[in-house]
Amino acid sequence: MAKEGKKSSTLDEVIKELYLCNKCGFCQTACKVYKTDLNESFSARGRVQLIKGVAEGRLPVDEGFRDAVNSCLLCQECAVACPSGVKPHELVLAARRYMQQTEGLPLDKKIILGTLADPFRRKVAFSTARFLRNNVSNRIEGFNELKGIDVRGMPIDKVGFIDQVPELNKAQASKGRVGFFVGCFINHSLAKTGHAIVKVLNKNAIDVVVPKKQLCCGTPQNAYGDFELAKKNARKNIRLFKDLDAVVTGCGSCGAMLKKEYLHLFADEPEFLPEVEAFAQKIFDFSAYVMHEIKLDPEKFKVFNHKVTYHDGCHMARGLKITKEPREILKSIPRIEYVELREADRCCGAAGLFQSYFYEIAKDISRQKVQNIENTGADIIVTGCPACVHRIQGSLRLAGKEQKVVHLADLLAEAYQ
Amino acid sequence: MLTQAVIKDLTAIVGSKNIITNQAGLAAYGYDATLMSQRPVGIVFPRSTEDASALVKYANRAGLVMVPRGAGTNLSGGSLPVENSLVICVSRMTRILEIDPKNFTATVEVGLVNFDLQEELEKHGYYYPPDPASYKASTLGGNIAECSGGPRCFKYGVTRDYILGLEVVLPSGKVIEVGGKNFKSEFRYDLTRLLVGSEGTLGLVTKAILRILPKPFAKRTMLAIYNKVEDASLTVADIVAAGIIPTTLEMMDNLLINTADEHVKLGLPRDAGALLIIEVDGYEVDLDNQVRLIEELCNKADVRSFKVATSQAEADQLWLARRTVIGSVGRRRPSYSLQDVTIPRSTFPQMVDAILACSRRYDLPIGILAHAGDGNFHPLVLFDERDADEVVRVHKAEVDLIRDALALGGTMSGEHGIGVLKKEYLDLEFTDVAIEAFRKVKRSFDPTAMLNRGKIVDIAAEG
Amino acid sequence: MQDNILEKLRSIVGAEQLVENPAQMGAFLLGPEAPLAVVFPGATGEVAAVVALCNELGIKLCVGGHTVSSKGLAGGIAMVMSRMNRVLEIDHENLVAEVEAGAQHTLFQQQIAADGLYFPPEPYGGEGSSIGACIAAGDLDCKSFLYGPPRTYILGFEMVLPTGEVLSCGSKVIKNVSGYDLIHFIVGSKGTLGVITKVLLKLLPLPEARRTVIGSFASLAKAAQVIQILMERKIYPARLNLLNAPLAGQIVPGTGPLAPGHQVLVDLEGFQNSTAHLSDEIMALFRLEGATDALCVEEAGAIDDIWRQWLQLKKAYHDDVQDRAIDFLVGPAHLAAALSGLEKLVTDLDSDSGLIIYALNGNLRLFPTPGHDFPALLQEINRLALKLDGNLAGDLGFRLKCEELRETEMWQEMVALTDGIRSRFDPKGILAPGVHQ
């Protein structure tokens, strides 16, 4: 696992990869941001070339450069398309780290990142958002949308999921035990999904442990180059789940971070690395766990008369490389009509902070997703990433559409009714 | 650098979202898929023909040389900005104005990406035959400017054969329409043919009427693997002699088999000398006979294995390997120089020998990719751009390959164009009379060389 | 002065290759104006010398394969290329042939057919016309849908420029984008940019099988409907033509004439199996759709015979009624609409006025009887064609379109641009004086 490649910590170290890019441009179609804005600096190739320019000292780190680097969704589509084996998203990460090291993050981003990393401040932030929604947006006529994000529709739970459940959630006649890495999104705004995950696992005779002290996985900090903060939390998380043999996640981004990115993050700490590897080994996305470890029994599902489609989150599809499991699970539910979504694995426009910094592009990207969903005729859209649930549900709502977006666990929990 | 006044004027034409003047932006529009780069002074994105015309008129007044650009994937430096020029990028003119399958036409704005059009046509059961390897990224405007080919040319021809009409902003800013919806609407001269492949030096094309065709009823994709390149070329000659015109006869040598397989993971034999991807299309009832005949001919040429793709997915994988093979050489050496020489089909083996000799002469690995049916070779000379000595050798190898192809009665460019990359070699292929004829053409459209100056030929002021 | 010129010309081409006697010249001229002489060069060098002389002295020059248009040629020179008629090379491996411009089109086709090779374009002016004429005219023919227009088949050429230099372009490769595409640009330039002396042609393997199916139909509407059905079934033969009743009688198969009516002529070329299937399918369809007569011809000689008659018919109309023919195009799917529109404008389509249709290209050629108000008809048909995604053919079509759409600026721009190209190639304006007038 660790052989996947050492994450370069500074620009100097990634120069080698920069020279692999032969500017063929094949990644342009893959890059949703480029396809939407049609500006070369917002394409994978453009980012790689600009980073190369900075690395070679030909270009200054100016606003244009920062925009190019910050407008990346980290969706990794470019890496799949690139025939030369360049991983533009990793170069972007390196560039972000470089910028962070040399000049620090811009203030507003720093606040958000710090907030997500710190459990106390995190609560405050999500409740501020709730306050904003309840007190401002509901009162001001027409304030439904903040930079393309559906503020009114966004659920923000008063008490986080972690505080709603006991540490140990016993199943009847239990046969096994897993840890549940909840993640910020499920914790603060999709507690329902958290409960669904517990329920489905319990139904299958698995006890679920929810360690109370778990922290943010580190995706946002990692994405914007604050590796030190990311590492600090990662270390705590790894220790916290030490005694569990399997850990389930309900979020593609958390999953990819825990399973793949932690290895990169600690590539420069060989003494700690074995522990990280052991941790990565036992991380399962919810869908993979129920399909391979539990083996669901479709007999137990109720008949489900819905037309359903599936959206792959970026980190789910290209980080964790999970695409088959959710589809097979869905198809196994009796009477469900499954339709494939065009461009199912393309980014929905959420991409963490992207949606608020490049909101016009994000809006356009989401519009395309909504259109593709419309074309399927499905009434339920299933995905494995809470961020996508929000983004897509919000975009549908803003477009005046009725379709429902749910997490795979939500749908399964309902099928067990 | 553009003055604030010029920026203001340009902004007034296209709006602030459609102009770029910051350093990073200029750098991002300074390159294409070649190794060269230059910085333009600004980038503007017309959203309509009116924008484009106003921009060109303004640039003329302001004395700004203009470079038209689409996706910037070209391989000859045709869209490379020259010093102090303004890039007019059509990438945001992407509308499909009409798809009229019953009359076999599609009318589009030229910033539309080839692949995006194909996807729309697919819904009607139609397609647009020219699909260069870059078709997922390259714009139709770029395809028109370079007269792109692609793997299906042997049977279906090149971009030139599928452009019925164009809307063009002349270097003066005036707008004309040439051609129309059929083969008979040219006025006096076939200006459409002149504009196709003119690399943006004669006019800025804004719209195009394309000829589209119904998808073939059936096709068969075959993979033939050989121990030696020579065996593959024998098959090519035999197939043609047998009266079959496959849509595709693509060849890769050992080096490329390896890099392609690393990228696409088809499980190709890594020690094979060459492979051919052969595709035939037409009526279902005719194809089995053709496949049988082709198999016989492959066997005659000592084929090591011969396989017909049994599903579309299998065929698609083969195509993916083919389409991405050029980029995949990055897995061997970071840089490559891609040539585009084309020779009469009968001299195929001689050209292969010439390439191998060249590789030895300069001690550089050269991968051989060829549209074998067309005699169109893409030798990929692999090197590292940071190694100055290698770069010198690469340049020498490039000239040698061109000379070799010309000696065999071929041309230096089958589908990539002259641009700036091959301009210095133009007189190896053309007589002074021909080059002077090129100048006459350029002067007729653009007497002061405001558009894509320095590409194909230089002209001195007339008078 | 005159004698001096003739003397120089004789010294270039040889005394016996020059005709100056008006009576003798007539056989080589189209039109009433009289040149000084007709010359018959035998080699590129001679052509170049004649052109250089004309350029030096500012004498008009016009070129043809067997006959030369004398329009604007009073006091000038007519050049007939019939002596330069050799097929220089047939290259099997590369599917290429090199021929001199004066080579006879049909003879060339027969010669390569014996070798299993095929050059699809139809001769421009009937059987006797030259390859050079086909390239210079560059006109679409009824096989263009399947095989592409004539330009598809030119890979290179040798041409004497109006200033006397020899320009060579192209080679035996089917893909070539070096420099501006003069190779294809000269196709259709009608002798205004230079005198083509040699061409390099792309060939195809001869189709494995051929069949011809003919059906007679009682009305044009019915015939158009049948064609529509064929196209909807995605049947695109090598030729799919419609002759109206006044012309249909000129095609007589070996087995005797078909029942009178409007005739749909289908020429199938391809592989054995599909060709057999398709001819069966078409015959069945003809019967089903109420053809008054239908015939499938399978024997090669009989097929050739029919298409020879077709070419003769085409030539007859080409030469005889050119000035009062209306050549226009519509979107091929609009053929039925075009015909019903046309029937309103021309009421004797069933009995007198001739109509030839290349259905796949949506190309209609109308030969109205002299009673019609020709200029008015032209305007009406222009409007009809524009409405149906088409236009009148060529230069006239462009002019009328600009008038109809009030595109004055574009019209002026195009005239200036094309004049500019021509005058840069031919600064003294000596070549093809009758063209682009």
Ligand code: SF4
């Ligand atoms: S990760 Fe996604 S957004 Fe970023 S460059 Fe790659 S394709 Fe574009």
Ligand code: SF4
């Ligand atoms: S990153 Fe890869 S796909 Fe993109 S331009 Fe570079 S080599 Fe091509």
